[in-house]
Amino acid sequence: MNIRFDPSIALDPEAIRKAFCEIYCNDPERRTATLTLPYTKEAEPFITQAQSEKIIDKAERDANHILLTTSRQTFWQSAKPWLRAPASSETLLRYTESNGITHPVRPNNTEGTIYERHFPQIDMTFSLRTADPDADSEVFSAWMNLDRVAHFWDQRGTRAEHAAYLKERRDDPHMHPMIGYFDDHPFGYFEFYWAKEDRLGPFYDAGDFDRGLHLLIGDAQFQSAGKLKAWWSGVLHYMFIDDPRTERLVGEPRVDHVRHIAYMHRMGFYTLKEFDFPHKRAALTVIERKKFFDDFRF
Numbered sequence: 001m002n003i004r005f006d007p008s009i010a011l012d013p014e015a016i017r018k019a020f021c022e023i024y025c026n027d028p029e030r031r032t033a034t035l036t037l038p039y040t041k042e043a044e045p046f047i048t049q050a051q052s053e054k055i056i057d058k059a060e061r062d063a064n065h066i067l068l069t070t071s072r073q074t075f076w077q078s079a080k081p082w083l084r085a086p087a088s089s090e091t092l093l094r095y096t097e098s099n100g101i102t103h104p105v106r107p108n109n110t111e112g113t114i115y116e117r118h119f120p121q122i123d124m125t126f127s128l129r130t131a132d133p134d135a136d137s138e139v140f141s142a143w144m145n146l147d148r149v150a151h152f153w154d155q156r157g158t159r160a161e162h163a164a165y166l167k168e169r170r171d172d173p174h175m176h177p178m179i180g181y182f183d184d185h186p187f188g189y190f191e192f193y194w195a196k197e198d199r200l201g202p203f204y205d206a207g208d209f210d211r212g213l214h215l216l217i218g219d220a221q222f223q224s225a226g227k228l229k230a231w232w233s234g235v236l237h238y239m240f241i242d243d244p245r246t247e248r249l250v251g252e253p254r255v256d257h258v259r260h261i262a263y264m265h266r267m268g269f270y271t272l273k274e275f276d277f278p279h280k281r282a283a284l285t286v287i288e289r290k291k292f293f294d295d296f297r298f
Contacts, residue, residue, distance in 0.1 A: 009108040011040075011042055011046045013044065013046070013053060013055055013243065014048060014052055016035065016056070016068065016080075017055055017080060017081060019035055019165060020033055020035070020055070020070055020075055020104070021075075021081065023156060024075050024076070024298070025118070025119075025120055025298070026120050028297040028298050031071065032070070032071050033069070033075075034067050034068065034069040035067070035068045035069075035220055036065050036066070036067055036068075037066045037067075037068065038064065038065060038066075039062075039063075039064055039065055039066050043066055045047060047059045047066065047068075050068065053080075053117070054074060054077075054078055054223060054290065055070065056068045056069060056070045056074070057069055057070050057071055057074050060080045065216070072293070073293045073294070076237065076241075076258075076293055076298060077241060077244065077293060078241070079241050079242075082115055082116065082117050082237065082238070082241060083114070083115060083241065083242065084112070084113045084114060084115060084116050084127075085110040085113070085114045085237075086107070086110060087241070087242050087243060088106070088107050088242045088243040089243040089244055089245065090107070091104075091105065091106070091107040091241070092105075096223060097276065098174070098197045101196060101197045101201060103174075103194065103196045103208060104194075104208050104209070105173075106173045106174055106194055106240060108173070109130055109170055109176050110128060110130060111130050111132075112129060113127050113129045114127075114128045114129065114130060114176075114178060114238070115127060115128040115234065115237075115238040115242075116128075117167075117234050117237070119230040119233075119234075120172070120232055121226060121230070122226045122227060123175055124182045124183055124227070124230070125182070125183055126180070126181070126182055126230055126231055126234040127181045128179075128180055128181075128190060128234070128235070128238060129178060129179050129181060129182070130170075130176065130177070130178055130188070131166050131169070131170065131177040131178055131179050133163045133164070133165075133166040133167040133170065134163065134190060136179050136186070137159050137160075137162050137163035137165065137166060138159055139179075139186055139218065140162050140166060140179075140189060140218075141157070141159040141162040141163075141216065142153075142163075143188075143189060143216055144156060144157065144162055144216075145157075145219030146218065149216050149218065152216075152254060152257060152275070153216060154279075156222070161191065169191060174192060174193055174194045174197045174198060175190070175192065175193045175194075176191075176192045176193075177190075177191050177192075178190045178191075178256070180231055180235075182222060182227065182230075182231075185219070186218075186219075187217060187218060187219040187221075187222040187231075188216060188217040188218055188219070188222065188231070189215075189216050189218065190213060190215050190235060191213065191214040191215065192211060192212070192213055192239065193211070193212050193213070193214070194209070194211060194212075195207075195210040195211060195212045196208055196210060198212060199277070200212060200250065200252050200284075201231065203275050203284065204250075204272065204273075204284055207248060208245070209243055209245040209246040209247065210246065210248045210249070211239050211242075211243075211246050211248075211249055211250070212240065212248055212249065212250045212251060212252065213235065213249070213251060215235070215255075228263075231295070232267060233264075233298055236239055236249060236287070236292060236296070237298070240289055240292060240293070246264050246289065247288060248286055248287070248288050248289070249286070249287050249288050249292075250270075250284065250285065250286050251264065251269070251283075251284075251285040251286075252277070252282040252283070252284060252285070253261070253282065253285065254280045254281065254282060254284055255274055255280075255281045255282060255283050261283055261285065261289065264285050265285075267287070267296065268287050268291045268292060268295055268296055269285040269286060269287040270285070270286055270287075271283045271284065271285055271286075272284040272285070272286050
C-alpha cells in the first residue's frame with residue numbers, strides 16, 4: 001500500500017506513526033505499507049530520527065519524493081503508541097536470586113494504565129490497568145465467587161481476602177496483576193508473571209525473559225468472538241512489546257480446560273507437554289515471538 005501523505009505534517013514522527021496506525025490497525029492482513037512525502041532538505045534529519053525510533057524500515061528517494069516503508073513486524077513491535085508506562089526493558093539488566101533461582105531483577109509495578117489500544121473492528125478501546133487492592137477488590141471478589149471462575153481458580157472468599165490476594169500479587173516482584181477494561185468497563189483479571197522464578201519455571205527450560213499469564217473473564221459478554229479476539233490480541237501484544245528480550249510466552253491451563261487450550265492453539269500457541277502441579281494437571285502452552293509477529297492477525 002502506497003499512500004500520499006499530507007505535506008503539512010510530513011515531518012512529524014508522531015503523524016507518521018499515526019498514519020501507519022491507520023493502515024495496520026484497519027487491515028490485519030497488511031504485510032508492508034509505504035508513505036510518499038514531498039522531498040525537502042528538512043526531510044533528511046527527520047528520516048534519521050524515524051529510523052532511530054524504529055518507525056520505518058527504509059527510506060527511498062526520487063527527484064521529488066521520499067518513500068517511507070515499514071513492515072508489520074516493525075510496526076507492531078514498537079512500544080509506541082501502545083504502552084502508557086515505562087517498559088520493563090528500561091530496567092537495567094542485573095541479576096538476583098530468589099528461592100535458589102538466579103534471574104534478572106524485575107521492574108517495580110507501575111500504577112495506572114499500562115497498555116491501551118483502540119480496536120476499529122469493534123470500535124472499543126482495550127486497556128490494562130494495574131490492579132488496586134482497595135478500588136478493585138469488590139469487582140474482583142465478585143468474579144472469583146462466580147461458579148464458572150471458581151471451578152478453575154478455586155479462590156472463593158470474602159472481599160477482604162481478595163484484597164489481600166491482590167496486594168500480595170502487587171508486592172511480588174515477579175508478578176503484575178492487572179484489570180482489563182473495554183472503554184471504562186472492567187471485564188477481566190490478568191495476572192502476568194516472569195516464568196523463570198515462577199512455580200512454572202522448574203518444569204521446563206525457562207528463559208530469563210519468558211513471560212506467562214493467568215486470566216479470568218468476569219463479564220461473560222466479553223467472551224463474544226470479536227471482543228475475545230481483541231483482548232487476546234491486546235494481552236499478547238503487551239507481553240511482547242513490554243520487553244523485546246521476551247522471546248516466548250507461556251501458559252499452564254488445566255488440561256481439562258479444553259476450550260481455552262483450543263483457542264490458544266488457534267492463536268499460534270502449541271502444547272509443549274503436560275505435567276503435574278501439586279494442585280492440578282496442566283498443559284504447558286508456548287507461543288514464540290517470531291510466530292506471533294509473523295502470523296498473528298491483529
